[in-house]
Amino acid sequence: MDGSRGGLPPVPPWTPGGHVGAYLVGAALIAAGISIAANWKARWSATLVGIFNLLCVVFLHTIHFSDIVHSGVGRTRAFEPLAISGAALVLAGIIGSGTLAARTAAPRQDQTVLLGRQILLGRLIFAVSMIIFGIQHFMYLAFIATLIPAWIPGHLFWVYLTGTGFIAAGVSIMVGKYARLGSTLLGVMFLLWVLLLHGARVAAALHNGDEWSSLWVALCLSGSAFVIAQSFPKKT
Numbered sequence: 001m002d003g004s005r006g007g008l009p010p011v012p013p014w015t016p017g018g019h020v021g022a023y024l025v026g027a028a029l030i031a032a033g034i035s036i037a038a039n040w041k042a043r044w045s046a047t048l049v050g051i052f053n054l055l056c057v058v059f060l061h062t063i064h065f066s067d068i069v070h071s072g073v074g075r076t077r078a079f080e081p082l083a084i085s086g087a088a089l090v091l092a093g094i095i096g097s098g099t100l101a102a103r104t105a106a107p108r109q110d111q112t113v114l115l116g117r118q119i120l121l122g123r124l125i126f127a128v129s130m131i132i133f134g135i136q137h138f139m140y141l142a143f144i145a146t147l148i149p150a151w152i153p154g155h156l157f158w159v160y161l162t163g164t165g166f167i168a169a170g171v172s173i174m175v176g177k178y179a180r181l182g183s184t185l186l187g188v189m190f191l192l193w194v195l196l197l198h199g200a201r202v203a204a205a206l207h208n209g210d211e212w213s214s215l216w217v218a219l220c221l222s223g224s225a226f227v228i229a230q231s232f233p234k235k236t
Contacts, residue, residue: 137163
């Protein structure tokens with residue numbers, strides 16, 4: 001599957017390199033995923049994933065900045081990797097904080113501050129992305145309603161509900177109020193999308209690369225929301 005053709009995050013479809021670039025990016029992401037899952041150099045892998053996604057948005061997606069401003073597709077393509085970038089930076093900060101605490105009873109103050117700022121930056125990036133996604137639900141209400149399976153009643157209701165949920169979760173993360181609960185519910189919402197919406201669409205079109213991409217992005221954002229939730233204390 002050519003990731004650049006369908007706009008698979010973090011690579012926009014106009015990125016040069018074609019199949020070669022897609023394979024290289026894919027191999028790097030697989031290696032990073034294995035590293036994080038195995039907890040081997042996980043902090044560095046998460047940091048690289050975060051920086052890579054962020055750089056793709058800054059240097060590749062903004063080439064077509066007008067699409068981000070005026071096109072829902074272009075905006076989604078840019079803010080999906082941006083949200084993943086924020087969550088990856090938060091994950092790296094969480095791992096780094098745990099590593100410091102394990103190595104010494106008195107971590108250096110500058111290291112602790114740096115990791116704290118990294119987590120705050122990642123939360124902010126993720127929160128802004130969620131708010132944008134929520135706003136888009138209201139901007140493209142009729143279209144998003146068509147994506148909901150026919151057997152689920154009240155399509156418009158669910159679009160309003162999920163749009164509001166996006167915005168509420170984003171705001172809660174930004175201000176730190178009910179942030180752990182809001183992020184957890186957001187992760188559950190994405191996971192339900194994977195099971196109820198994307199799974200059915202993939203099953204109906206097994207050779208459609210865009211449907212597979214949408215499923216994996218939703219699953220990644222679900223995990224990202226759970227990572228954000230874990231970055232907050234149990235009582236926020």
